[in-house]
Amino acid sequence: DTGVSQNPRHKITKRGQNVTFRCDPISEHNRLYWYRQTLGQGPEFLTYFQNEAQLEKSRLLSDRFSAERPKGSFSTLEIQRTEQGDSAMYLCASSLLQAEQYFGPGTRLTVT
């Protein structure tokens, strides 16, 4: 399967712990996006990479959140000192064209 993959698919963690999610984009895609989605809402933009450069970051992304895309390939999203409000689906998308984003299956985070 050559689609976007995300790992893990589910993560349960205790408040205050750190978590890291991984996204593997479609191999030729230079654009990579992270979103957060809560129940009954559309995805909320978190950050955007073009190759390895992080070009845009939402104000939603507090200093507890950090994302990287070393060498312009896979990307990681880390949340430090998790809070219950961080519980959500974290989605990754990749694209060649800005309007043609292909999403992964998401990582569902539950903070207890």
Added chain:
Amino acid sequence: QKEVEQDPGPLSVPEGAIVSLNCTYSNSAFQYFMWYRQYSRKGPELLMYTYSSGNKEDGRFTAQVDKSSKYISLFIRDSQPSDSATYLCAIVKTGGFKTIFGAGTRLFVKA
């Protein structure tokens, strides 16, 4: 005021009906207009996108953009139970990278 407004529904229609899904947006600087379909507990799936006012057709789906009214629509012809999902509109600003999604409309197509 949200930049993109979308009625969350739910919208329930009989099989074979024509479905109309709509979004309004507030900023005339928006450039790309997309529609995604999302099944429960899955990632969104791109249906179609357009840059300009007018209609774009792909099979049973037609996307319509009216920039003068800041209004976008998705029409589904001959709806099927397998079309039951949440439909998300999404918009990108000119010169920007941030994609703004509507809240999604839940659609149920009854057999």
